[in-house]
Amino acid sequence: MGERIVGRELAQVLRTGPFSAALHLAIEASGLRLEEIQARLAEQGIMVSQTTLAYWRRGRSRPERPASLLAVAALEGILRLPADALTAQLGPRRPRGRWLDHAPGTMELAEVWSDSESLESLLEAVNTPVHNILHRVSMHDLFVLGPDRGLVSLTTRAVVRATADKISRSVFAYHSDEDEGGLPTVHPVRNCRIGRTRSDPDERFLVAELIFDRVLGTGETAAIEYEMRFGPDAFSDHYHRAFPAETGDYLLQVQFDPAALPARCFRYSRRRENAPDQGVREVWVGSTYGVHVVDRDIAPGLVGLRWEWD
Template sequence: MTAHDSPVVAGSLFAERLSRGIRDRGLPLQRIKAKLQEDGLAVSVATLSYWSSGRSRPTRRTSRPIVQKLEEVLQLEPGYLVDAMPGADRMAALERIAPEELIRVAFDELGIARNPTWETLAGHQIVKVGSDRAEKGVENRDLSRATVTGQQKWALVLADCAGPIVCEETTACRLARQVDLTPDITIFEFMLDRPLEQGESVLTTQRLSYHGNGDPLFRQRYAVTENMDRLVLEVLFEDELPRKFYRTFAEDGSEEEQIVSRPVYSGLDCLQVVIDKPAPGVHGITWEW
């Protein structure tokens, strides 16, 4: 069974049909985006490009009206694209699988290494919150060191996504592929510009943005699975700061979250936590509006 034929990773029929429709119609993606916006349907050029190349798929509930409008814009038969979308029955079945198991199976089918042969020395995650209190994007900066020669790829998993998400920019690496497992879980696989030598270190950056109207965000989470020297969590607010905020931590393998007594730094437009030698588990900042 190939990744494209598997029950977890959907096939490329939608990408094939969309790319053919765009090619036959001869419209640039910017023009297609503008026509969608005329009907109040927000989608980025990057998302359209990813859909047509198969790097991501329209799995979210909000994607269906966009795909239906694409059929009209590209002068395709009604249902030509919609019928190739990941089916509702498939998505419902996937959502009944525990997220951890779903991600594990997807990693196996996609051939993604769950434990890259390098160590993360430091991590800095920046979450951006808009004036509507919804998440607008996230930026990850990681300082890593190779423990063997040849390491080049790794994966980033985002859960509870606030709408369609796109990789906008990277430094010292590039996006190899994006897989939207469910409406709430997306896997990004990144590749360094070249393989690392043993003992060599590299600082990488990935900037991701959300396209859509998400619910108000009230927390930031970062999972630590290995020894790190330092972890920095930061939240940037476009408008006002929340009225209350605190640190949280859940031990590795535990779902019980504890409030950490150490304070959260608050600036004019940001919250920050700097953690030296973070313990394995899920570290976070929670706030109340």
């Protein structure tokens, strides 16, 4: 009886929408788990995380990029639906929220991270309208490694200026491209508190709100500090900061433990995460076991340091 009800509801929603309801009922009717659907997509060379599938299913985001539309077409076959049954529910791309609006000299946050559908889903779930409304006056990252070469913490200090009234928060994204270790935890340090957080362990993205200690008017600034703490199995041989918009000053410091000094360190920049390195130059470890780079008037893209242990 229950299966017949699901079948009738699915037939109805395939005529009327919305996409999320159609996908949800189609998954229910199929009896497949999200991990099974993800695996079948992967067999066709289509990589979509379980988190993204769950967000599509619950209506927290929807597929819009070309790669995601290919995934929807594949889902129709996996879920034994007629061709275009789900695709027809999507219609034209919906207007973006203010945090995704383009302005001259800017990029979408997800675009910097190689057009990540996963990151876009997380940002939409947090839905903090600050992209291109806060000008990044300066940023300072302190990346600390321990004696076992593992990651310890990342402390960020930022000064931002509001370009509109009633701005009370910012948002940041962290991506780990390492296979080992979980995502870090986020902790406020000064002049802010942590709001909504969302993560995708499969794609290894973390997104969090930073709520200021006061509401900003146009031209007013906030100086905030927050810290990410890593678990015992977190390792990396690089760190880079993504800039979706022009930024005034950036200081990146990497602090090594005296018991685990790298053989060489290099500064680099990229237009996007998957783009080739540019401006590569070697930097030297100082007598206090740290390296740093300083940049001014940074264009959208990434700036980072990488190191070699041997």
